[in-house]
Amino acid sequence: MKEEGMNHRVVVIGAGYAGLMTAKRLARRLRRDQVHVTLVNGRAEFVERVRLHQLAAGQRLRHATLADLVDGTGIELVVDRVTDVDRAAKRVHLDAGDALRYDTLVYALGSGPDTTSVPGIAEHAYPLGDLDHAAAFATALPELVRTGGRVRVVGGGLTGIEAAAELAEAHPELRTSLVCGTGLGPGLSDRGRDYVHEAMTRLGVTVHEHAKVGEVTAAGLHLVDGSVLPANAVLWTAGFTVPDLACRIGLAVNAGGRIVVDDTQRSVTDPDVYAVGDAATVPGPGGRELRMACATGTPMGVTAADAIAARLTGRTPRRHAFRYYAQNLSLGRRDGLFQWVRADDTPRDRFFTGRRAAWAKERIVRFAALRPQRLTGPYRIPR
Numbered sequence: 001m002k003e004e005g006m007n008h009r010v011v012v013i014g015a016g017y018a019g020l021m022t023a024k025r026l027a028r029r030l031r032r033d034q035v036h037v038t039l040v041n042g043r044a045e046f047v048e049r050v051r052l053h054q055l056a057a058g059q060r061l062r063h064a065t066l067a068d069l070v071d072g073t074g075i076e077l078v079v080d081r082v083t084d085v086d087r088a089a090k091r092v093h094l095d096a097g098d099a100l101r102y103d104t105l106v107y108a109l110g111s112g113p114d115t116t117s118v119p120g121i122a123e124h125a126y127p128l129g130d131l132d133h134a135a136a137f138a139t140a141l142p143e144l145v146r147t148g149g150r151v152r153v154v155g156g157g158l159t160g161i162e163a164a165a166e167l168a169e170a171h172p173e174l175r176t177s178l179v180c181g182t183g184l185g186p187g188l189s190d191r192g193r194d195y196v197h198e199a200m201t202r203l204g205v206t207v208h209e210h211a212k213v214g215e216v217t218a219a220g221l222h223l224v225d226g227s228v229l230p231a232n233a234v235l236w237t238a239g240f241t242v243p244d245l246a247c248r249i250g251l252a253v254n255a256g257g258r259i260v261v262d263d264t265q266r267s268v269t270d271p272d273v274y275a276v277g278d279a280a281t282v283p284g285p286g287g288r289e290l291r292m293a294c295a296t297g298t299p300m301g302v303t304a305a306d307a308i309a310a311r312l313t314g315r316t317p318r319r320h321a322f323r324y325y326a327q328n329l330s331l332g333r334r335d336g337l338f339q340w341v342r343a344d345d346t347p348r349d350r351f352f353t354g355r356r357a358a359w360a361k362e363r364i365v366r367f368a369a370l371r372p373q374r375l376t377g378p379y380r381i382p383r
């Protein structure tokens with residue numbers, strides 16, 4: 001129960017794109033005597049996950065501190081790991097032993113690399129999904145470059161394409177290849193895919209399509225057809241998974257462990273819990289689950305913040321309505337592909353490429369990191 005005379009306590013767990021957006025927008029939507037927002041994150045920095053392939057390729061990234069990003073907002077920042085949530089007592093338990101009381105919880109713990117889908121990933125690959133593994137690959141890179149090592153990037157989706165291109169452009173001494181379980185860039189238009197194939201050839205990246213990996217060992221990739229692709233290093237980009245906390249605390253989750261929410265991002269199990277970003281499952285246009293992306297997670301944060309603010313002030317919340325506009329991928333620092341898509345993410349046969357696309361991608365990535373506090377602009381949810 002809320003104590004008499006106290007403002008409403010919202011605890012946001014996870015300060016990635018979605019959690020930071022929710023916390024900052026909520027803090028701006030309501031007065032400080034109406035809401036107290038606490039933001040909990042395991043790290044003191046804001047990790048731009050969408051740049052981890054750049055980090056893996058040896059670029060130096062500057063991480064903004066969360067303290068700077070919430071400065072002046074009234075948000076209380078707690079840097080600690082969440083270990084548990086007691087929904088009955090409405091408390092978030094932290095690694096340091098403290099507990100934070102909440103009236104409303106926003107669950108935004110994001111996702112990480114899936115190291116269980118194929119045996120040997122955890123032991124013999126660098127999963128490109130979190131800062132630590134990306135940094136570990138960057139540490140191993142100088143020796144790989146010195147010896148002209150063979151690097152296998154696994155995953156033919158956007159992350160794999162971006163990672164292979166980034167590596168090959170920055171380190172032509174490496175023998176870089178891209179191993180795709182199905183085809184290259186399955187979500188792209190035919191002409192867009194042709195462009196990516198040409199870019200890979202230009203960068204010296206060998207593309208293996210329909211090469212399904214059955215196991216990773218110290219020797220390399222063992223494909224399900226029995227062949228072996230030897231490797232000095234494996235960068236794994238195929239698949240993300242979510243923490244099991246949501247399931248452990250009894251929230252309804254889908255088969256992938258993502259929290260089932262209504263059209264205001266509120267858990268269907270618990271009206272005092274909202275979920276945003278990779279941690280939540282939301283049906284998109286055409287009924288297809290929104291893919292894990294900062295492009296989908298940030299608008300979820302908008303919806304959640306607005307819904308919480310509306311309910312606390314006796315208004316009816318607006319429903320989440322999302323449509324896709326484009327898929328934008330970098331192909332190194334000087335090339336890219338900006339693929340227009342329909343509302344349901346299926347590709348149109350319209351795109352642009354080259355430096356203009358690379359520039360557009362860079363602008364979008366910067367915008368995603370720096371603008372979560374804005375109340376207007378593209379983050380106004382399209383109706």
Ligand SMILES: Cc1cc2nc3c(=O)[nH]c(=O)nc-3n(C[C@H](O)[C@H](O)[C@H](O)COP(=O)(O)OP(=O)(O)OC[C@H]3O[C@@H](n4cnc5c(N)ncnc54)[C@H](O)[C@@H]3O)c2cc1C
Binds near residue numbers: 017053243293295328
């Ligand atoms: C290499 C790469 C490239 C990508 N490129 C794109 C792209 O171009 N466009 C796009 O839209 N998406 C892209 N993505 C996907 C995108 O990064 C994710 O979908 C997005 O980061 C999800 O945002 P989020 O806020 O839900 O979670 P996250 O960004 O994962 O943030 C979750 C936060 O929770 C914290 N946390 C987790 N567990 C705990 C705990 N127990 N206690 C405390 N804190 C915790 C984490 O430290 C983190 O700060 C890319 C991903 C990768 C890896």
